[in-house]
Amino acid sequence: MATPEALSKKPLHVLEKIRENLEKLNDKMEVMIELQKHGKKDTLQPIPDAPLDVMTLLGMPDHLRKTAMSVCRMGRATAAEIADQTKRARAVESAYLNQLVIMGYLKKERTGRKAYFYVERENQGGP
Amino acid sequence: MMGKIIAVHSYKGGTGKTLLSINLSAALAERGKNVCLFDLDFRAPSLSMLLRVDKAEHYLNDYLNNTSDIHKVLVDLSDRVGKKGKFFVALANPGTEAIRDMSAKDRKWEMRALARLLALRTPLLNDSGFDYLVFDTSPGLQYSSINAIVSADLVLVATTFDRSDVDGTRRMLRELYDLFEKKTEVVLNKVLEVSSKTSKEDIRTKLKDIYQVPLLGIVPCFCDILKAEGGTIFPQEKPDHPFTRILNEMADKIDGLP
Secondary structure (H helix, E strand, O other): OOOHHHHHHHHHHHHHHHHHHHHHHHHHHHHHHHHHHOOOOOOOOOOOOOOOOHHHHHHOOHHHHHHHHHHHHHOEEOHHHHHHHHOOOHHHHHHHHHHHHHOOOOEEEEEOOEEEEEOOOOOOOOO | OOOEEEEEEOOOOOOOHHHHHHHHHHHHHHOOOOEEEEEOOOOOOOHHHHOOOOOOOOOHHHHHOOOOOHHHHOEEOHHHHOOOOOEEEEOOOOOHHHHHHHHOOOHHHHHHHHHHHHOOHHHHHHHOOOOEEEEEOOOOOOHHHHHHHHHOOEEEEEEOOOHHHHHHHHHHHHHHHOOOOOEEEEEEEEEOOOOOHHHHHHHHHHHHHHHOOOEEEEEEOOHHHHHOOOOOOHHHHOOOOHHHHHHHHHHHHHHHOO
16 A cells, blocks of 8 residues: 555646646746737747847837846846846746747746746857 | 946047046045956057057956956056046957957847856946946947947937937937836037026026936036047046036935936
8 A cells, every 4th residue: 555655746747737737827827928918029039049248138128128137137037037127027027037938038047937038048158 | 336337428429438437436435435447448448548558458348358357458547546446447348359359240240249248247236246247339339339238227328419329329228228128318528608597597497398317417518628639547537627526416416326
């Protein structure tokens, strides 16, 4: 017979997986809501690994520029940390950040419960 | 209090950015502030020549290319400003090949350069105790200048009453600084006839009207400045000159900003 610990471990694992998937779904929904709100004009064509340079920042719609600038300054941050800087709601920042990921300007990485957003600067070194 | 990054920019060339950058940095250092002046005009470097530094082994170019540490780039010129505060400079490489190399960089490189500029805060403002980093930039809208503006806490715009400059500056304030939500102050340079108090007030009102941003200072057209050929550090070498007085007022205002 299984011990009580083993019994409780399995459902916990399943629940964790469900929560993770729900979070991913939530991110996607937030992006879709944002896309609808602002029309299709800021979606452009997603460019793989588009450089987030200052000229690109200048050409962005205001609401996305604010978010992108904060990520540039912080290097790597969660939606909550960005919201803290921009004084906007976390859910709003999460949507903008995910939109910037779709557009190819940011990368996203999950570490446990938290999702981090950052600017990919591959071969940071050489000219 | 945490130190600040000040970018000195303008729409047109020849408005006095470099003159202002050198002398404001010196005025701040004379107040006991620790200042580092950066030559970010990679297309037309001038600080090494104006400040007669020929011993630089590493340049800002190398820092941005990630081939040198920032501390190797800094040159100590504190003895030029009376040793009250530190006065360091970071130079742009004046060699023709370096200029050519810098103007051929792509967007990816410029993106990394922005990150390198943003990354100066911790080692210089936090760890090395600098109070001000002053970025002297290239005029107009180009990568190196916009990178500098984005990295800065305060942008000083050098402008003159030249008509094309006024128009371009106004547009730049709306379409560049506003978009990046930058705190901006205008310095009006080379002004003729500011002798009377009323004419000064007139200029102030006029400028507020045109630019809608605070005015840091008005600098009259001085023949002595032209005669000095850009190499004079006024607060140190000419403490009683009217330009020094204006610089001191501007330095006080900057130091008093929140």
